[in-house]
Amino acid sequence: MTTPDPGPNGGAAGRAGGGAGSRPGSARRGRYHHGDLRAALIDTTVELLGERGVQAFSMAEASRRLGVAVAAPYRHFADRGALLAAVAVRAARLLGERMEREAGPGPAPQRLAAAARAYVRFAADQRALFQALVGAGLDKSRYPEVEEAARASIQAFVSPAAALLPGDAPAAARLASAVAATAHGHAVLLLDGAFGHGEQAAGDAAGQAAAAALALADGRARLTTPAP
Amino acid sequence: MTTPDPGPNGGAAGRAGGGAGSRPGSARRGRYHHGDLRAALIDTTVELLGERGVQAFSMAEASRRLGVAVAAPYRHFADRGALLAAVAVRAARLLGERMEREAGPGPAPQRLAAAARAYVRFAADQRALFQALVGAGLDKSRYPEVEEAARASIQAFVSPAAALLPGDAPAAARLASAVAATAHGHAVLLLDGAFGHGEQAAGDAAGQAAAAALALADGRARLTTPAP
DNA sequence: GTCTATATATCGATAGAC
DNA sequence: GTCTATCGATATATAGAC
Numbered sequence: 001m002t003t004p005d006p007g008p009n010g011g012a013a014g015r016a017g018g019g020a021g022s023r024p025g026s027a028r029r030g031r032y033h034h035g036d037l038r039a040a041l042i043d044t045t046v047e048l049l050g051e052r053g054v055q056a057f058s059m060a061e062a063s064r065r066l067g068v069a070v071a072a073p074y075r076h077f078a079d080r081g082a083l084l085a086a087v088a089v090r091a092a093r094l095l096g097e098r099m100e101r102e103a104g105p106g107p108a109p110q111r112l113a114a115a116a117r118a119y120v121r122f123a124a125d126q127r128a129l130f131q132a133l134v135g136a137g138l139d140k141s142r143y144p145e146v147e148e149a150a151r152a153s154i155q156a157f158v159s160p161a162a163a164l165l166p167g168d169a170p171a172a173a174r175l176a177s178a179v180a181a182t183a184h185g186h187a188v189l190l191l192d193g194a195f196g197h198g199e200q201a202a203g204d205a206a207g208q209a210a211a212a213a214l215a216l217a218d219g220r221a222r223l224t225t226p227a228p
Numbered sequence: 229m230t231t232p233d234p235g236p237n238g239g240a241a242g243r244a245g246g247g248a249g250s251r252p253g254s255a256r257r258g259r260y261h262h263g264d265l266r267a268a269l270i271d272t273t274v275e276l277l278g279e280r281g282v283q284a285f286s287m288a289e290a291s292r293r294l295g296v297a298v299a300a301p302y303r304h305f306a307d308r309g310a311l312l313a314a315v316a317v318r319a320a321r322l323l324g325e326r327m328e329r330e331a332g333p334g335p336a337p338q339r340l341a342a343a344a345r346a347y348v349r350f351a352a353d354q355r356a357l358f359q360a361l362v363g364a365g366l367d368k369s370r371y372p373e374v375e376e377a378a379r380a381s382i383q384a385f386v387s388p389a390a391a392l393l394p395g396d397a398p399a400a401a402r403l404a405s406a407v408a409a410t411a412h413g414h415a416v417l418l419l420d421g422a423f424g425h426g427e428q429a430a431g432d433a434a435g436q437a438a439a440a441a442l443a444l445a446d447g448r449a450r451l452t453t454p455a456p
Numbered sequence: 457g458t459c460t461a462t463a464t465a466t467c468g469a470t471a472g473a474c
Numbered sequence: 475g476t477c478t479a480t481c482g483a484t485a486t487a488t489a490g491a492c
Contacts (some may be wrong), residue, residue: 019391055283055365137281137283178436178439181422181436182409182413182414184417185410185412185413185416186410188412188413189408189409193368193411209409211406212409212410214450215443216440218443218446218447223436223440
């Protein structure tokens with residue numbers, strides 16, 4: 001407990017040299033004493049999420065990995081949730097950009113399918129970020145910036161649905177919602193291993209989600225009349 | 229660290245009396261000293277999951293609520309995961325029964341829709357059990373009994389899909405998988421609040437999942453040819 | 457089968473020095 | 475802005491008494 005642990009850097013790797021010298025700027029070997037601990041924390045959090053999942057993530061481990069004191073992160077983030085929220089915001093931005101890019105032009109049904117495919121592929125390619133966005137159990141009322149950042153990805157479902165059902169906003173909303181839920185289901189089952197593992201599984205899940213989106217667009221009339 | 233902490237009961241509230249007297253048996257007030265701690269633990273775990281989520285569940289809190297020592301549960305469950313797995317097995321059984329019951333007879337597309345609806349309704353009605361089943365992050369290789377118990381619910385998707393696509397097992401598997409993923413997506417988004425809250429939201433999500441299942445059954449030909 | 461007591465680990469967060 | 479030091483809480487799991 002009170003052992004003078006030299007720290008996870010072992011005493012050899014950490015910041016170079018020993019005492020007071022070795023200011024960063026001359027020979028900082030990848031350590032983060034250069035004034036952007038905030039960004040470094042977000043990067044490291046993404047790493048840790050990828051390795052051990054959201055559940056196991058801790059501020060202390062992030063600090064350890066960056067070679068800073070456990071108190072340092074609290075200069076930049078009020079608490080654990082705030083750091084995870086910052087990661088979720090980054091995730092939402094990247095997801096939105098990707099969906100906009102991949103579901104850009106084309107006929108409305110294909111745009112819906114492309115949005116679903118992009119959603120699932122993002123989950124596969126950026127597993128850690130996706131988990132931060134949807135699996136961190138963030139209190140949405142405390143971090144409205146996450147929902148704000150997620151707006152673009154929602155729009156990527158809503159916009160083609162609206163193009164497909166002009167003049168019937170409620171029906172368009174239902175179609176967008178159904179496609180989004182379908183994509184989401186494929187994404188989380190994929191991460192859960194239900195489609196197998198590896199690139200093959202990711203392609204299967206993404207392709208199936210896209211196909212399902214087409215089928216939903218095709219059968220959009222059904223969505224307006226839920227069975228009893 | 230070495231302070232003589234009297235324990236979380238504070239020293240005043242705990243089990244009655246002070247010294248060695250007050251054995252249970254004469255006046256046990258609803259406590260669980262009657263020999264079925266195992267079942268009581270499962271019940272209490274379900275309660276706790278419903279109140280605070282899987283993430284926050286702990287063996288210690290379950291023990292506290294039952295008025296037993298924190299060590300007692302380890303007589304019945306090797307560790308936290310084993311207890312959660314037991315709850316997941318119960319969840320899988322109930323889900324399977326419900327899906328079999330509600331998706332019983334009728335035309336294949338309607339059975340698929342009923343299976344999807346039952347899946348979402350189960351998530352809504354038995355939120356805690358559903359979370360134990362899908363959100364506990366259980367190591368499936370350690371607890372194969374969970375997958376075994378979940379077989380019936382999977383079958384409720386597979387069986388009508390096979391009836392709809394006789395002689396084409398791969399296509400049937402894809403349809404079943406797509407409907408299951410769609411139902412799952414609606415379920416988790418519902419629990420995440422994406423459909424709103426309350427009975428209304430549950431009905432919306434379940435109805436939409438059922439409608440989507442019909443649309444997928446209708447457009448099943450698309451599922452066999454995933455877009456590029 | 458359950459209890460007491462404890463070992464062992466972390467963690468989140470804060471206070472105050474530099 | 476970062477570090478040292480530490481508080482307080484909580485958890486999982488085990489050993490041995492009853």
